[in-house]
């Protein structure tokens with residue numbers, strides 16, 4: 578990462594969703610690089626934003642509690658910024674089915690507000706969008722590369738697709754430099770662990786730390802995981818390189834693992850713990866994508882990114898963070 582460190586020294590950076598899991602980890606890295614960081618977050622209670630996520634850097638960032646659905650705020654907030662990491666989002670797939678309009682407003686319509694604000698007030702800004710592997714739907718082949726068809730299985734996947742494509746459109750039509758990272762399951766300190774709304778793994782970690790059994794649904798499914806520091810590397814590389822403009826990149830992990838193997842690994846690292854295998858709840862099964870793992874060769878070759886933190890280490894660091902800090906996340 579040394580190669581792009583200098584790109585952010587004394588540079589003005591806006592992070593939407595900056596009090597969330599990935600946004601706050603990105604903010605911590607950027608302030609260490611000497612960037613002037615502004616975090617915009619709505620802190621809607623059931624989402625992943627948490628003021629504790631910036632404990633230790635709160636004096637080195639500016640925080641604006643705003644909603645990206647507020648067009649007027651966005652017009653003001655993008656002004657003077659050199660980089661925009663666009664991470665604000667409604668992230669629950671199930672919630673997007675139960676309340677599709679809220680997902681539409683946040684993950685689709687608000688992206689247009691943000692991009693229109695850039696077009697009208699700050700067309701020189703560079704934007705990196707946080708997209709998701711969910712947009713591919715059920716894989717037709719594995720590993721999934723960026724050429725895979727887009728066939729979302731839930732409302733969230735459709736709105737994230739639109740959000741991503743607006744960014745590409747504004748890059749192509751208006752020259753607002755933008756690119757998109759299609760994240761797979763990202764894990765690490767500051768992830769939401771309260772319940773399984775966002776990710777099953779968060780709840781597993783919470784229950785392990787509380788010394789309670791957790792549920793593994795199915796168990797045979799294959800997944801890959803990116804440690805949050807590696808995801809942050811990817812955001813910074815994508816922001817710093819004009820080779821990324823107008824492109825989409827998958828992020829993957831250092832290995833592929835079944836959910837049952839993941840549960841066993843977590844328990845081995847923790848030194849104790851129990852789980853029960855259950856069948857998928859019906860409402861989740863309907864929108865489940867089955868096995869998934871990414872082909873991330875494109876970002877490796879174009880931007881020189883690679884995941885550096887092995888899964889075992891990623892899980893150990895995450896467990897240790899929640900052992901020390903769980904009450905702040907309940």
Ligand SMILES: NC(=O)c1ccc[n+]([C@@H]2O[C@H](COP(=O)([O-])OP(=O)(O)OC[C@H]3O[C@@H](n4cnc5c(N)ncnc54)[C@H](O)[C@@H]3O)[C@@H](O)[C@H]2O)c1
Nearest residue numbers: 594597598599619625626644645665666707709760762763
């Ligand atoms: N964590 C993952 O595994 C993963 C996987 C794929 C994609 N992503 C994408 O990465 C981005 C960040 O995810 P995360 O894991 O850090 O989630 P997170 O929930 O921790 O962070 C999202 C942040 O956005 C904020 N937010 C939500 N709605 C908002 C609104 N209307 N206005 C302003 N702020 C709002 C939330 O308060 C939260 O702080 C999201 O866009 C998500 O779709 C994450």
